[in-house]
Amino acid sequence: MSKNTFDLRGMKILIVDDTSPNIDVLRQTLEPQQYEIAIALSGEAALKVAPKFLPDVILLDIRMPGIDGYETCRKLKENESTREAPVIFISANNETEDILEGFLVGGVDYITKPFQIQEVVARVETHLKLQHLIKEHEAKRLEMKQVATELLKKNNRLKETMEQLKSAQKKLIQSEKLAGIGRLTESMCHEILNPLNIIFGVTQAMEMERPEDENLQKDLASITEEIKRIENITSALSDFSAQGEISLESVNINQLIQQILEKQKSKGRLDSVKVNQDLATDLPDSLLDTQLMQQVFVNLVNNARHAMEENGTLTVSTQFLAVNENTNQISSNGSPVPQGLGHLRVKFSDTGKGIPPENIGKIFDPFFSTDPEQTGMGLSISHSVVEKHGGSITADSDGEKGATFIIDLPVVHRDAQA
Ligand SMILES: Nc1ncnc2c1ncn2[C@@H]1O[C@H](COP(=O)(O)OP(=O)(O)OP(=O)(O)O)[C@@H](O)[C@H]1O
Ligand SMILES: [Mg+2]
Numbered sequence: 001m002s003k004n005t006f007d008l009r010g011m012k013i014l015i016v017d018d019t020s021p022n023i024d025v026l027r028q029t030l031e032p033q034q035y036e037i038a039i040a041l042s043g044e045a046a047l048k049v050a051p052k053f054l055p056d057v058i059l060l061d062i063r064m065p066g067i068d069g070y071e072t073c074r075k076l077k078e079n080e081s082t083r084e085a086p087v088i089f090i091s092a093n094n095e096t097e098d099i100l101e102g103f104l105v106g107g108v109d110y111i112t113k114p115f116q117i118q119e120v121v122a123r124v125e126t127h128l129k130l131q132h133l134i135k136e137h138e139a140k141r142l143e144m145k146q147v148a149t150e151l152l153k154k155n156n157r158l159k160e161t162m163e164q165l166k167s168a169q170k171k172l173i174q175s176e177k178l179a180g181i182g183r184l185t186e187s188m189c190h191e192i193l194n195p196l197n198i199i200f201g202v203t204q205a206m207e208m209e210r211p212e213d214e215n216l217q218k219d220l221a222s223i224t225e226e227i228k229r230i231e232n233i234t235s236a237l238s239d240f241s242a243q244g245e246i247s248l249e250s251v252n253i254n255q256l257i258q259q260i261l262e263k264q265k266s267k268g269r270l271d272s273v274k275v276n277q278d279l280a281t282d283l284p285d286s287l288l289d290t291q292l293m294q295q296v297f298v299n300l301v302n303n304a305r306h307a308m309e310e311n312g313t314l315t316v317s318t319q320f321l322a323v324n325e326n327t328n329q330i331s332s333n334g335s336p337v338p339q340g341l342g343h344l345r346v347k348f349s350d351t352g353k354g355i356p357p358e359n360i361g362k363i364f365d366p367f368f369s370t371d372p373e374q375t376g377m378g379l380s381i382s383h384s385v386v387e388k389h390g391g392s393i394t395a396d397s398d399g400e401k402g403a404t405f406i407i408d409l410p411v412v413h414r415d416a417q418a
């Protein structure tokens with residue numbers, strides 16, 4: 001590499017020597033090259049100066065009073081900040097032993113006294129060039145490392161975004177499919193209810209025509225019962241498919257729960273049940289579809305009531321969880337759930353017969369019911385409603401000690417709405 005490719009001006013040289021004439025000669029030799037030069041008159045002084053001055057090359061006399069050049073070199077190599085600076089030993093003679101010892105303690109070169117000016121200049125320049133190259137290389141390495149880290153971060157962010165997009169896309173497809181199924185269901189229900197009404201009418205007419213025929217009356221009663229069952233199923237299916245867009249309004253969930261419990265009590269549906277309310281006082285209002293959420297809570301109250309004998313206890317609690325654990329959540333309609341507002345947790349715990357482990361994975365499936373009189377749509381509707389709000393509903397049951405349903409809903413305010 002040609003001399004011109006390096007600009008060594010301003011590079012730092014530390015001269016360590018106890019003899020002024022030597023220092024003068026070295027200084028006069030090196031100063032014209034426009035290096036920055038520092039002087040230390042002993043090994044001890046060198047150890048103090050070097051970590052502050054951070055030389056690119058050290059010229060180190062071997063024979064000095066106090067700690068000699070070898071010891072000074074050893075110590076310089078022990079210190080992290082001076083370890084990399086190349087040491088050129090200054091030897092009074094060129095005896096092989098001296099030179100060898102110098103290399104052993106970490107020196108990279110040597111010059112001999114009396115100084116040959118051109119030799120000194122050449123050796124110093126060679127080591128400065130090397131240092132220059134090493135530093136340049138190190139700077140490039142760090143730069144590359146930084147670029148690589150940045151790229152890695154960007155790549156990870158990209159991966160995360162891709163995952164989110166994929167899951168949003170999946171949910172969108174799912175909700176599109178659901179909407180299609182919903183429309184189909186709606187018209188099916190309609191088509192079923194029309195002939196069913198006719199059958200019901202004919203059954204009633206036959207009941208009135210032949211009141212004396214007991215067998216016939218029995219058969220007609222069971223037909224009527226089955227008609228009611230089909231009606232229930234179709235109306236539950238209709239409810240399920242009718243949940244298109246949700247209509248949000250700012251609601252206090254505590255009030256909603258209290259209204260429902262009052263209503264259920266006034267209808268006599270909680271006569272045999274003790275109801276405990278443990279409602280949080282710091283609950284923020286949130287945007288919810290009141291009607292749909294009411295439907296969810298009524299389903300949970302009904303289920304608990306069905307599961308309990310006389311004297312059961314239903315405990316309803318609410319809680320505000322300030323930090324949203326489900327970061328980067330995407331709601332079932334594909335839009336991201338606003339972050340940072342925390343979420344509401346509503347728990348319904350009962351002392352009923354509990355849910356056997358083999359059923360716990362099925363209870364949110366449409367039409368799953370352990371009661372032949374029921375449609376088995378309550379929990380699947382509830383699940384879909386909660387999902388539409390960007391929340392989750394889970395069930396927990398410890399054998400026969402009852403069941404607990406936990407609903408988590410993100411707190412959403414009007415200004416945070418997408
Ligand atoms: N609190 C509960 N304790 C014990 N089992 C429960 C409880 N809630 C739900 N289950 C079980 O989950 C099943 C499904 O509940 P879901 O509400 O979907 O349907 P259902 O109550 O049977 O009928 P529907 O609500 O449509 O009238 C129930 O049949 C019951 O076996
Ligand atoms: Mg139910």
